[in-house]
Amino acid sequence: MDMNEIKEIFFQECEEQLAELESGLLKMNDGDRDPETVNAVFRAVHSIKGGAGAFGLDDLVAFAHVFETTLDCVRSNKLDPGPEVLKTMLKSADVLADLTAASRDGGTVDPSRTSVLVKELEALANGQVPAPTAEAPAPAPAPKAAAPAPKPAAAAATPKPTDESGFQPVPFSFDDFGGEEAEPAAIEIPLCDVIFKPRPELYSKGNEATLLLRDLSRIGEMSIYCDMDALPPLDQMDPEGAYFFWKIAIRTEKGEEGVRSVFEFAEWDCDLEVKVHEVSAEGSDEDELPMQPVPFDLSALDDTDEDHDHHEDHGDHHQEDIAAAIEAAKVATAVVSMAAAAPQAAPVQAAAVNKPAAPAPAAAGNAESSGSAGANPTIRVDLDRVDRLINLVGELVINQAMLSQSVIANETSGATTINTGLEELQQLTREIQDSVMAIRAQPVKPVFQRMSRIVREVADMVGKSVRLVTEGENTEVDKTVIDKLAEPLTHMIRNAVDHGLEMPEKREALGKNPEGTVKLSAKHRSGRIVIELSDDGAGINREKVRQKAIDNDLITSETNLSDEEIDNLIFHPGFSTADKITDVSGRGVGMDVVKRSIQALGGRINISSRPGQGSTFTMSLPLTLAVLDGMVVTVAGQTLVVPLTAIVETLQPEASAIHSFGASQRLISIRDSFCPLVDVGRILNFRSAQANPTDGVALLVESESGGQRALMVDAIQGQRQVVIKSLEANYTHVPGIAAATILGDGRVALILDVDAVVAASRGQALGGDGALAAAS
Amino acid sequence: MKKKVLTVDDSRTIRNMLLVTLNNAGFETIQAEDGIEGLEVLEDANPDVIVTDINMPRLDGFGFIEGVRKNDKFRAIPILVLTTESDAEKKNRARQAGATGWIVKPFDPTKLIDAIERVTA
Numbered sequence A: 001m002d003m004n005e006i007k008e009i010f011f012q013e014c015e016e017q018l019a020e021l022e023s024g025l026l027k028m029n030d031g032d033r034d035p036e037t038v039n040a041v042f043r044a045v046h047s048i049k050g051g052a053g054a055f056g057l058d059d060l061v062a063f064a065h066v067f068e069t070t071l072d073c074v075r076s077n078k079l080d081p082g083p084e085v086l087k088t089m090l091k092s093a094d095v096l097a098d099l100t101a102a103s104r105d106g107g108t109v110d111p112s113r114t115s116v117l118v119k120e121l122e123a124l125a126n127g128q129v130p131a132p133t134a135e136a137p138a139p140a141p142a143p144k145a146a147a148p149a150p151k152p153a154a155a156a157a158t159p160k161p162t163d164e165s166g167f168q169p170v171p172f173s174f175d176d177f178g179g180e181e182a183e184p185a186a187i188e189i190p191l192c193d194v195i196f197k198p199r200p201e202l203y204s205k206g207n208e209a210t211l212l213l214r215d216l217s218r219i220g221e222m223s224i225y226c227d228m229d230a231l232p233p234l235d236q237m238d239p240e241g242a243y244f245f246w247k248i249a250i251r252t253e254k255g256e257e258g259v260r261s262v263f264e265f266a267e268w269d270c271d272l273e274v275k276v277h278e279v280s281a282e283g284s285d286e287d288e289l290p291m292q293p294v295p296f297d298l299s300a301l302d303d304t305d306e307d308h309d310h311h312e313d314h315g316d317h318h319q320e321d322i323a324a325a326i327e328a329a330k331v332a333t334a335v336v337s338m339a340a341a342a343p344q345a346a347p348v349q350a351a352a353v354n355k356p357a358a359p360a361p362a363a364a365g366n367a368e369s370s371g372s373a374g375a376n377p378t379i380r381v382d383l384d385r386v387d388r389l390i391n392l393v394g395e396l397v398i399n400q401a402m403l404s405q406s407v408i409a410n411e412t413s414g415a416t417t418i419n420t421g422l423e424e425l426q427q428l429t430r431e432i433q434d435s436v437m438a439i440r441a442q443p444v445k446p447v448f449q450r451m452s453r454i455v456r457e458v459a460d461m462v463g464k465s466v467r468l469v470t471e472g473e474n475t476e477v478d479k480t481v482i483d484k485l486a487e488p489l490t491h492m493i494r495n496a497v498d499h500g501l502e503m504p505e506k507r508e509a510l511g512k513n514p515e516g517t518v519k520l521s522a523k524h525r526s527g528r529i530v531i532e533l534s535d536d537g538a539g540i541n542r543e544k545v546r547q548k549a550i551d552n553d554l555i556t557s558e559t560n561l562s563d564e565e566i567d568n569l570i571f572h573p574g575f576s577t578a579d580k581i582t583d584v585s586g587r588g589v590g591m592d593v594v595k596r597s598i599q600a601l602g603g604r605i606n607i608s609s610r611p612g613q614g615s616t617f618t619m620s621l622p623l624t625l626a627v628l629d630g631m632v633v634t635v636a637g638q639t640l641v642v643p644l645t646a647i648v649e650t651l652q653p654e655a656s657a658i659h660s661f662g663a664s665q666r667l668i669s670i671r672d673s674f675c676p677l678v679d680v681g682r683i684l685n686f687r688s689a690q691a692n693p694t695d696g697v698a699l700l701v702e703s704e705s706g707g708q709r710a711l712m713v714d715a716i717q718g719q720r721q722v723v724i725k726s727l728e729a730n731y732t733h734v735p736g737i738a739a740a741t742i743l744g745d746g747r748v749a750l751i752l753d754v755d756a757v758v759a760a761s762r763g764q765a766l767g768g769d770g771a772l773a774a775a776s
Numbered sequence B: 001m002k003k004k005v006l007t008v009d010d011s012r013t014i015r016n017m018l019l020v021t022l023n024n025a026g027f028e029t030i031q032a033e034d035g036i037e038g039l040e041v042l043e044d045a046n047p048d049v050i051v052t053d054i055n056m057p058r059l060d061g062f063g064f065i066e067g068v069r070k071n072d073k074f075r076a077i078p079i080l081v082l083t084t085e086s087d088a089e090k091k092n093r094a095r096q097a098g099a100t101g102w103i104v105k106p107f108d109p110t111k112l113i114d115a116i117e118r119v120t121a
Helices: A003-029 A035-054 A058-075 A083-105 A111-128 A152-157 A174-185 A200-204 A209-217 A255-262 A282-288 A322-328 A332-339 A345-354 A359-363 A383-409 A416-440 A445-462 A479-500 A504-509 A542-551 A563-571 A591-600 A754-761 A771-775 B012-024 B035-045 B061-070 B088-097 B109-119
Strands: A191-198 A221-227 A245-251 A270-276 A441-443 A466-471 A476-478 A516-525 A528-535 A604-610 A614-622 A627-635 A638-643 A647-651 A658-661 A665-670 A673-679 A697-702 A708-713 A715-723 A737-742 A748-752 B004-008 B028-032 B049-053 B079-083 B101-104
Touching: A003 A035, A003 A083, A003 A445, A003 B012, A035 A058, A035 A083, A035 B012, A058 A083, A058 A111, A083 A111, A083 A445, A191 A200, A191 A209, A191 A255, A209 A221, A209 A245, A209 A255, A209 B109, A255 A270, A383 A416, A383 A715, A416 A441, A441 A445, A441 A479, A445 A466, A445 A479, A445 A516, A476 A479, A479 A516, A479 A528, A479 A591, A479 A614, A542 A563, A563 A591, A563 A604, A591 A604, A627 A697, A627 A708, A627 A748, A638 A708, A638 A715, A658 A673, A673 A754, A708 A754, A715 A737, B004 B012, B004 B035, B012 B028, B012 B109, B028 B035, B035 B049, B035 B061, B049 B061, B049 B109, B061 B079, B061 B088, B079 B088, B079 B109, B101 B109
Parallel strands: A466 A516, A638 A748, A673 A708, B004 B028, B004 B049, B049 B079, B079 B101
Antiparallel strands: A191 A245, A191 A270, A221 A245, A441 A476, A516 A528, A528 A614, A604 A614, A627 A638, A627 A715, A647 A697, A658 A665, A665 A673, A697 A708, A737 A748
């Protein structure tokens, strides 16, 4: 793994964190005051900032830092997350998302947007935070985190007397410190006297006097003296006490700052005196050193332990009575534990023997699959690999079908084992296929979440107050469907907010909540996913739509249309009811584009509207674009596949049930109702004359607008799961045909586009006639 | 024998960086995603040194450190805190919880290895 790959991971993680951030903020917006929600929001920003810092993405770090500071105020209850505050935060989340995208894909984010929000965020943080917390963000947020190495010495030079753990300021002369500052001019390497007195806490936090002394020895030449006077008799000794202290004389170019930086981690838990000698007085100083220079044997550190002091042995044993310890020391194990200077050494080895294999899986970086982290363990897989697998499974299905077919063709009477085997193979293939499809299934949540941002933005732009309610966001559907859903949904949401909902004043006048509601829901229904988008706005103004359609020559003023038909006019190309073109939805794309993209996904869209109460768009989409269950039929010698989801029932028409209607229309009476009969062969131009309905089979299908049609085909061959092969990708779009597939015998069959055929039967021409017969 | 480092961090990005950096520096690396998991794997992992983040779900770094220090076997293990906060308050809390030292993010491989070497023999 290299940095680029990690960066890739970082951006993936950003996506997740941003989603987390947004959903958390939205929860808070709904009044959720759970501290864990606030924490999760804070962590999301914090995490982005952390990763961004590592990659030097300064813009991102700077903004995340300001955002984080404000969130921290909320987290520590210094700032109440009221609606105004959350509005700023949600906008900030959007900017953070944009900055992340800009860092990933290049490009920039309008600096004015960023700076406006930075100011708002800072105002929020400053307004509520008591002044003494000098952590208020600077106007130009120089990211603290992006600053280079910490300056420990600077911190050390101004020890805080207010340490809660009883830290007492080191007696320490600032005069000397001043002298040290003048030092660089001198040629002499400064000589420092260091007194280092560890307290027991130093050891209990995992620091080691010996290691600190080792580090100190690395910055200069030193002599060291260990004062052991405080060491009590053995029977009074606390094994975890700190009885020794060291006096060190070190000659180092790094001066006091360098010395203190060695003790950076330990400075609170020891008394540390550092005194720099005046260079001029150096000679006499040396004589005054109160200690005997003792050569410090560093090599001893590398192996073990003889010269370690017993008080560093704060390892494995409890605070036991010393006498008992001495007694126990006769036992071998206790000796080990007493003598081990590195307290973990013994247990480490013991455990390593006991459980040699245990750390291995974790060490392989597999912590994610260890399963202990609550959520289901997951892996991330390149989408290409999944698609390749899906393609292969598709081939497998075809191959299995061909095999079955050839066995049937050559069937010999005794070959039951082959048949059983084939059946099992078929079942397995089906299961493999389902499992592979499940890999691609994803919850619609990310798309839904994106919509909340769209709602905010549009509502802001048009001055409306809108609340987005989402439902069923964990409903799963093929990733391709999700990806392609974003655009039409965005457009519809824009329309709903811009055209659907009334202005707040008007809503109030109508006795509605001034805040409009847009609801987005998803659910599974009979093998498809149904997505509903509804608003509680004015509903479709049918009079206006009708007038517009007349103005645009879509209909004549005499045309008699049902309410449903008028509503559906908005899906006509180039239709827009807004009197004036707004920034928001007047972009030249209308609902016709939405309809086409939904249809391209094998879906249907439907509108129902109630004046004064709002409109509901219902989209029904296939769960996957890779396979479908189809009914294989014959029409004029051609083999076609009709998607099973469209078929309500099949029936053999009797002559008495067929009624002529007008010149060429025919109706079939099914139970108590009449249903238009559509000859598929005729519609697709497979034949010029209508076939006799009693010779064929009628497939009762449900069309997009809910109306039923009876499709006439010559014969039904059977039901089969077929792998969808796009015609567009391999040939070109053919009206009336959704896609193609390969059948068990290796032949290509076309998949019927039921909605298009039904639409054509209504008198709308399919267009591109005649191309069909040649296609198969 | 390779020194073993247990890292505890909820960010996949940082986990990967730690893994690459530590492995390149010749450490054996064991990773956990939050404080709870960190404590769960502690016994089996049996690390020589721990590097932990502060802000984590379920159990944060402070709680994790306290948990480690309560374990007799690990009460003296060096624990380094990875944190973006360079301010004294956070350091102080980490220190009170029992942290040995800290590494200030942005993540810098050199700083990390230096700090680990400072606190391990």
